[in-house]
Amino acid sequence: MQAVDYYLKAMRSLSRWEKHSAVWDSVKWELSTTYFTMATLEQDYAPLSRKAQEQIEREVADSMMKSLKYCDIRTESARQPLCQYRAATIHHRLASMYHNSLRNQVGDDHFRKQHRSLADLHYNKAVKLFQLLKDAPCELLRVQLERVAFSEFQMANQNSNVSKLKTLSGALDIIINSEYPFLLIQSELSTVQALQGNCQACHDGKMPENDSSSLNEEEIINLVNMFEARLSFLLFQLIKLLTSKKKSSSVGDDRILLKNYKHAYSTLLRATADKDTPLIQRVELILSLLKHLSSRSAVDETGSV
Structure with a gap:
């Protein structure tokens, strides 16, 4: 979190600069990277002994969305493909998280419906972003296969x-x-x-x-x-x-x-x-x-x- 504070302070001090200056873009990218790393570590090495699954999911989603906020996928630059790849990866990870949560949930129809909607939303966004890239066919194919598995999971619960x-x-x-x-x-x-x-x-x-x-x-x-x-x-x-x-x-x-x-x-x-x-x-x-x-x-x- 200390690194996040430093980057946020740097951005506040740079706010008077041109929005798309090289320094501004660099700080935004590093801040996005920090949030992404935090979210990835918590998702991959979830501290289930200290936190409930629901709390971990909320914290992962919050950090991922903050990383996405500072990841500029629209401005044409040398870094644009990297931003698109990261954004696609973020949506893929969030979709997988909600997909996995849905598989493991019992009861509570409200959360099941919410997670089903979120998984579908992020899978679709991941596909659209990976399709913009010409060097990530395996990642795109993996998302599509997960979407198929998601459909099969839903079918298993239909009569x-x-x-x-x-x-x-x-x-x-x-x-x-x-x-x-x-x-x-x-x-x-x-x-x-x-x-x-x-x-x-x-x-x-x-x-x-x-x-x-x-x-x-x-x-x-x-x-x-x-x-x-x-x-x-x-x-x-x-x-x-x-x-x-x-x-x-x-x-x-x-x-x-x-x-x-x-x-x-x-x-x-x-x-x-x-x-x-x-x-x-x-x-x-x-x-x-x-x-x-x-x-x-x-x-x-x-x-x-």
Whole structure:
């Protein structure tokens, strides 16, 4: 807290300066960093022996929002991408906190409703900010997967098949809208593959020394594994619900959707059965499936493909 006091005093003494001066911006960034570090430490190493979970959540949220206050994401500057990344990370951390709290809560419908709304709000803000960046596909994909898990959690507490179908369809929309991070990953993997192909050192299986890729292949593999598992689960549940759905006036639309989902599900099952498929081919298959599944939006709106 002493560091915060110093920065706040510095800002008060600089208030007569131009708002966007280099010194002003630097002090704001350091203050944002201090609040962010405080919040991160308390969230990751929560002192549950001394404080109640609710108090910790309030303090984390307060520090995160103060960090966000001093993080300028709108002004174009060399630091803007860093500010956008931090803001996205803050919203992601807050969403995860409320998501986790919601899973562990019992009783109190008011707080459950409030935390559900806050989790959804911060997940959406995190996605929008990560989409502004071209070097954070893994972070964006991780947020999308958490949003899908959030939808699945809500579905588990629903009794009506109609409600479940609506929730699952919303989760599938999140999956379909994950094309952007996979395009970035595909581009990076293609670049690495091209460098390997042009490098003599690749004959012994080593990466070229001038490889500039910032992606962690192990992290990507883990995310792709999770993505394939979530997509498979959603398609299976949607197929099951649509198959058992009673006849209605929209039966023609349901038949088209069912055929679409069955094709994607069988394609995914066949692809994931081969454990030796190169990573870039797995990413390309996912992009192909997302394109195929996106055609269902035309069915929803017009009743025809």
